[in-house]
Amino acid sequence: MTLERYAIGVDLGGTNLRIATYKEESTPNGMIADSIVLPTRVEDGPDAVADDMSGAIRKLLSKHGHGGNFAGLGIGTPGPLELPDGILRNPPNLPGFNGYNLRRAVELRVGVPAIIESDANLAALAEFRLGSGKTYGAQSLCMLTLGTGVGNGIILDGKVWNGHNGMGGEAGHNSVDPEGEPCPCGSRGCLELYASATGLKRMAKESRGSDANDSDESSILTARHIAESATAGDAAALAVFARVGTALGIGLGALVNTLNLPLYVIGGGVSAAWDLFAPQMTVELRMRSYVYRMNAPTEDDSRLRSPRKTHVVRAELGADAGLLGACLLPLMQGSSG
């Protein structure tokens, strides 16, 4: 009897650090196990975070062993990330990490090789292998993760498309309104400014006008509250989600025209409001992309998941997608440490 292979995955976020194991053969699809959640001690600097991460990894290694059954260690971090070195480049949610070689720091601490990848790419990989990619039998997909920002991951012919030095998949910063809002990235009107939770809050605040009490706004106007207002029929909240849909339609239109993939996946917290933004997104996408119009699925195509059509769907995996992707990376590469 051979021991079942498992991998350890890490999801490094600006708030939490999550470390977990995944067994490809026996774990139910999309389920991680042994999850360790720690606060990300950003203020103590990258070495403190690497220490915490490595401690948790060692715990899981000593529980499960690191013999032939250990497939490897995958680490997901906010982008951008310079590959193949694994150096973080100015990650907005991890101040102080610019230029940090996280892969090397963890390898030195735990003594096993690590594979590093951006969290948005890992979410796309998990969705490809265990979520909608599997459902639709797609060989390629493009995923947008609507969270605090808009992450983007692209899978081409079964592999993460990293670009030539690891910075591919930043479509969240494509302009959907070139003369629009200034973005911290230096551009204007980035998709992220209209399709993220942060964007939702800003737009809702704008639509309530400047007479509203500012200190209340930040706490009350969460993305979920705006969605609840929209569901209850609030016109201003509905208009905000229409703007989300328009921005996504313009952004997706360019991605469909450029890449002509069979599957585009919308994930992240904001995607819970799918019913509120998807109708406008589809209208806009049809207008923006004749490539989409020529390949838009009919209701039958959608039901049958026709492989010749272009499907735009809600992600099947939830908040664990990035962590799952981190586990999948070593399992796919067959790395055994």
Next chain:
Amino acid sequence: MTLERYAIGVDLGGTNLRIATYKEESTPNGMIADSIVLPTRVEDGPDAVADDMSGAIRKLLSKHGHGGNFAGLGIGTPGPLELPDGILRNPPNLPGFNGYNLRRAVELRVGVPAIIESDANLAALAEFRLGSGKTYGAQSLCMLTLGTGVGNGIILDGKVWNGHNGMGGEAGHNSVDPEGEPCPCGSRGCLELYASATGLKRMAKESRGSDANDSDESSILTARHIAESATAGDAAALAVFARVGTALGIGLGALVNTLNLPLYVIGGGVSAAWDLFAPQMTVELRMRSYVYRMNAPTEDDSRLRSPRKTHVVRAELGADAGLLGACLLPLMQGSSG
């Protein structure tokens, strides 16, 4: 002694039909031979065009032989093209060709298998193998061909990226001004409307105001005339090229953010005015794409063609790029008929 391998390539344009041969080993780089140029008899329908094309192919086959030295036949057509079947889908410059299976029509007439591909993809392939791709040692590139429209071809890891049914590489119809000019494709503000010869003429006409004589405009205001005026210091013409640069910068910004390729190539007739639009294109691209800013080449990087940087360059091959690409396709696939 083995006979040198040659391929036959076809470039089907809305005005001209060109058929030529190419020998990979002995022909000087980027040089076609035995070129046959015929008018494209669009008004007589697709079968007449297939007849003309096949007659010329047969002439070249009987001159050079179709034994082991014949590598195959490649055909370039305006997109979009449904692959792998090779069916033309509403090509704007070839009315009456919608749904026509050109590959099959030619194969039946000449009795050798043909490979079909969109002309913009073939220009990118030629530029990859024989032009700037070779100069920069790039494994991937994205090319924009600024002609009557804006064609787009993407080479990823050495191969044409067709997308899942042949319609990838239509970034000429990505919106760079979502509320801008209506485009015949159904969208608004497509890159093509600002960076093509047609767009140049329209913008120049707009800047001269409505008092100008319309019937004169069409003949006088060619792209070349506008470039001459700009070179002579005409403010309105310079402003038009600044708009070309802005549109290209926005369009390229999204392509760089999404794909992170080492090389972006600008070709086609309008690229002759490189010096007039490139400065503004670079300014805009730097603003639009932090991925570009992080990878922008210094003067030294450009001179040394640093493979870690993102280079945006003028195409090295001229108007024969599409025809050359049609010849390269069978030579690369090693098809022997």
